[in-house]
Amino acid sequence: MKTVIVIGANGAIGQAALSGLRQHRIVRANRSGQDAEHQVDISDAASLERLFERVGHFDAVVNAAGFCEYAPFLDMSEAQWRATLDSKLLGQMNVVRVGARHIADGGSFTLISGILSSKPLPMAIADATASGAIETFVKCVAFELPRGIRVNVINPTVLEESWAAYGPMMPGFQPVPGALVGKAFQRSVDGFITGQVLTVDA
């Protein structure tokens, strides 16, 4: 049994992640601090530092949090780009950068991207770009991590559980069950792979 910090456990992807991590001790953290043991803002390195210090020993961090702005490219302001990159790219990078000083030997980080980097949709250019960035980051940074620390990223398509909300904006997409996405999180946390993009699509 590992101690796994799950950031953003209350969201749909976080719930999917939890479904694959039932055999572990879960420590929940999210931005509001509600329905979680800890409050954390991944875009704030000091907030992450406090989280990892308070938790103490942990073997894995799963991040299912990441804010994105959605707008047509030509209408999207630089502020909207920055808000997206601060959270989904720099925030996730911070999870690894700060967490690597605290995580147990052989520990793992599992980050989140999204299918829109390979299946583009209107309004989603910042989401797609941040996803592409974090995937390249994971592929390259894996070689730098010390002490057997691993890092992977899950790239899920839309979940069945979210289809009622997002389906109308995603013509021709096939949702997958959250439990299948949970398997990818499990494969990252319990496996030996590193530097991998685990795409879960139908």
Added chain:
Amino acid sequence: MKTVIVIGANGAIGQAALSGLRQHRIVRANRSGQDAEHQVDISDAASLERLFERVGHFDAVVNAAGFCEYAPFLDMSEAQWRATLDSKLLGQMNVVRVGARHIADGGSFTLISGILSSKPLPMAIADATASGAIETFVKCVAFELPRGIRVNVINPTVLEESWAAYGPMMPGFQPVPGALVGKAFQRSVDGFITGQVLTVDA
């Protein structure tokens, strides 16, 4: 003959780009304003706006500029990440976003990434991540551009012309002639392709 704005023409990649664009009218711009008709800072949208207004009619923009910080991942500060993303990612995004309001119908943007996103090296995590981001950006944003405007990105390996400086840090890499990279710029500017990553590697 097209009017092509080349940003960063004085660098090695800029010189390579020029070698493929000899049949066109070239308007040079760079950060110092030296050896160029115009001064521009791609990380500053207002600076780009002024450039495009002063040039007036143009058919293509080639960007060969982009600043990166190099450090081991665990030593790299958030400020170093931001400096890299502000230039190589947001700066290049700005070239398209601001330029799209000024460029001629059927015009093209050609951006720059780099081989380290697919062939990782120590110290280069921010460069690699920004390159991966801009490649995904180009693949996805191509579908959104109006008036037949195209966008591509050149991903060159190290140039023969830069090998004396970078070769010692790039064991097992094979440099290519700048003139070959120039062909990729020509294929982007004079072709009909869009949303493409033009990798130039040996």
